[in-house]
Amino acid sequence: SQQGEEDPQALSIQEGENATMNCSYKTSINNLQWYRQNSGRGLVHLILIRSNEREKHSGRLRVTLDTSKKSSSLLITASRAADTASYFCEPSGSRLTFGEGTQLTVNP
Amino acid sequence: DTEVTQTPKHLVMGMTNKKSLKCEQHMGHRAMYWYKQKAKKPPELMFVYSYEKLSINESVPSRFSPECPNSSLLNLHLHALQPEDSALYLCASSHPPMGNTIYFGEGSWLTVV
Numbered sequence: 001s002q003q004g005e006e007d008p009q010a011l012s013i014q015e016g017e018n019a020t021m022n023c024s025y026k027t028s029i030n031n032l033q034w035y036r037q038n039s040g041r042g043l044v045h046l047i048l049i050r051s052n053e054r055e056k057h058s059g060r061l062r063v064t065l066d067t068s069k070k071s072s073s074l075l076i077t078a079s080r081a082a083d084t085a086s087y088f089c090e091p092s093g094s095r096l097t098f099g100e101g102t103q104l105t106v107n108p
Numbered sequence: 109d110t111e112v113t114q115t116p117k118h119l120v121m122g123m124t125n126k127k128s129l130k131c132e133q134h135m136g137h138r139a140m141y142w143y144k145q146k147a148k149k150p151p152e153l154m155f156v157y158s159y160e161k162l163s164i165n166e167s168v169p170s171r172f173s174p175e176c177p178n179s180s181l182l183n184l185h186l187h188a189l190q191p192e193d194s195a196l197y198l199c200a201s202s203h204p205p206m207g208n209t210i211y212f213g214e215g216s217w218l219t220v221v
Binding site: 030031041043045088095098099 | 112141149152153156164198200206207210211213214217
């Protein structure tokens with residue numbers, strides 16, 4: 001089994017800036033998902049990208065997937081203070097486990 | 109709003125108490141999970157139920173006892189816990205098999221005194 005490894009571990013930006021976080025994994029996947037967790041709350045599903053997709057958008061979120069590099073990135077555009085949260089990726093085959101995540105802080 | 113409901117939201121229990129955490133979902137999911145999460149750490153998988161049968165137990169101590177009475181309900185029975193068991197306990201569900209989107213509840217905060 002595998003789990004995604006998010007990078008950077010922590011990211012601090014100003015409101016309005018873009019935030020980019022990355023995920024690497026080890027073995028081939030069918031899909032990869034991104035989740036957000038606000039402090040002390042449950043995880044919320046953000047987006048799923050399949051292995052035959054290279055890019056996917058949802059509102060201010062843009063996810064890319066490079067299966068040759070076994071990596072994915074999550075871009076949040078025009079960030080808001082409410083985007084402050086931990087972000088986790090979950091590649092299929094992870095057996096429902098999560099990496100350490102990226103802690104994003106958006107300063108007003 | 110989450111469609112996975114967990115109760116209670118907060119629980120304080122002594123080391124000799126017996127208590128239960130409850131989880132309910134009505135999305136027709138046939139896989140349900142318990143996670144434990146300590147501060148500033150990722151959720152750790154504890155148990156997986158698939159079609160109401162325990163399919164994964166991640167070497168969890170026997171003082172944690174899961175139960176899946178039906179396809180909508182998942183319980184976690186707690187007995188003789190230790191202070192280090194204090195954590196956020198998350199319930200989640202999805203359609204089997206693994207790889208589908210997981211829906212999480214808001215969690216139950218457990219404090220063992």
